[in-house]
Amino acid sequence: MGFRLSVVLFFLLSGIASISQTDTGKETYTKMLKVQNNIYVLQSDGGNIGLSFGKDGIFMVDDFFSGNVEQMQKEIKKISDKPVRFVVNTHFHNDHSGGNPILAKEGATIFSHELVRERLMKVMNEGAKKLSEDLLPMVTFEEKINFYFNNEKIVVFHVPNAHTDGDVMVYFTQSNVLQTGDVFVNGQYPFIDLKNGGSVKGYEAGIQKALALINQQTKIIPGHGPISTYKELENNLRLLSVTYKKVTQQVLLGKTEDEVANMKELTDTYNESGYKPGYVTADDFIRTLYKDASSGSSEKKERLKENEDARKKYEQIKRQQESKKKKKN
Template sequence: MISKIFLNTFLLFSVLTVYSQSDTGEKNNTKLLKITSKIYMLQGKGGNIGLSFGNDGIFMIDDQYAEDIEEIQKDIKKISKEPIRFLVNTHFHGDHTGGNAALAETGTVIFSQLNVRDRLQKMLKRESTKISEVALPVVTFNDDLTFHFNGEKIYVFHVHNAHTDGDAMVYFTDSNILHTGDVFFNGKYPFIDTENGGSVKGYIAALEMATKIINEDTKIIPGHGNLGTFKDLKDTIIMLQTLYNRVATAYVNRKTEAEVLNMSDITKMYDDQGYGDGFISTEAFVKMLYSEVEKKRASIDQIEETNKAAREKYDKMMKDREEKQKD
């Protein structure tokens, strides 16, 4: 039995399979997009892969599902026969780390934020999870690290509690290309894994942090979706802020989750743009937002209740004092 998160991820992403056909007539599940002379994006059933080719070898970001890694390796060899020297996992989900074991066995060194290794290691210890020990990242970092590879500086930095608790973005500083991992779904409602450290607040903060590092000319490889722009990133921030605030307003006005789900006007402007056409439906996204608002408001409501009780106690104490003074 596959672990819950890997199974859910597989079911979610299996709908994204796109078949193309090679010159030999063989069907492919992947597509290579050339961004610059040395940076490519590889799309397939899982998360988008980033690739840097050069004299130093191949630098890779994420590796999709285990069952597709052989095809992915074949595609990569069409561009370069150099070894894949370094692999960065942007987070722990199986559609981004499934090829780890196969690549590690060829000598690829795997890097990740330390929470990614911790989560994969915990999964290894579960009897129901069949993940090879070699799939674990061998180098971890807390906040950031820098590679000097293929003639440019590659900056890898951790963004806190966004899609998960171990997300990393990768910025090719000279090529001006950013790989966001799943902290950016281009043009679709994102999957925010609140069960594994993700949060709406952290997701927005991560995207805002990215906008301070990149510029308006940056090309962006999203975790899922087509190659993006600075504007696409900003649009996602606005979408998240807008819909979160609308759901929060409804919650404060005592609307139940069911009532909010029936308020189609909340998301209409984004649904009309196709945001709900991905594997994260409008309903699933709104439910997640409502749950996040409810968690945040619970602490606020508790404070308000405590303050109310304190005021009532104080008022009673003052009233008793006044009555005693009258006597």
């Protein structure tokens, strides 16, 4: 059975929101919205799922927590009875890959960057709870993979060391829709997962790569938050860059993490743009930037040393000048 015309027409006018309970009794919220052409987004407390509907079946980007899958499937069937044939995980976090086992058992092929599979294998091996091997993507790639599906070229490309080390973005070329995963969350503080390969430099580079690919008319599905635009993505990059530079300056001045985290003015640019805490609070965000700015590389350590030496020299010259003035007086 193909598209249900009456449902599609209704979606053109407004989104449909549903509230239901999972088998654990936890209430879950979902809302289906048309993005452009045959591309939809299903929004949930587990983030955003991108969907391409058409004659070839259903192409899905991310798949929520496992507990959200039943409601997700109900919402999808309101539009099409065709099967989910392909799923792309934008990264390994559970809110974007938790539905893998259920969808794989129902016949979908799961794709991801190769590092996503590696991290999911680690989750399986180290977790106290035994997880199905169907959690693991069946097909992985290094840099890019193209799909030709539902009369559309779909480009999936790696953005290294951004939100995590295995992030990918998905670009529906004919529909001009980009799905970013958590390399962009709209209206919330960014989550840069330093423990799993994320970095500020990579996060910025990932957004720059996206901006170079798309145009002012592109519709953007963020990892979390409302459907977005080129300008909002561009502004997100500016906010991150400005704030990171401010934090880095404080690191170079020798400030401690707690001292910098208590500088509430560092997030003023985000607050003025209407950003709110999501998974990440303002305090978490600044501490992440601090850790990134002060971490590891010998280059950063050398810069810190050079800055400290320069500061000491400046203070010495200042004292000498003040001493000379006192003698003249």
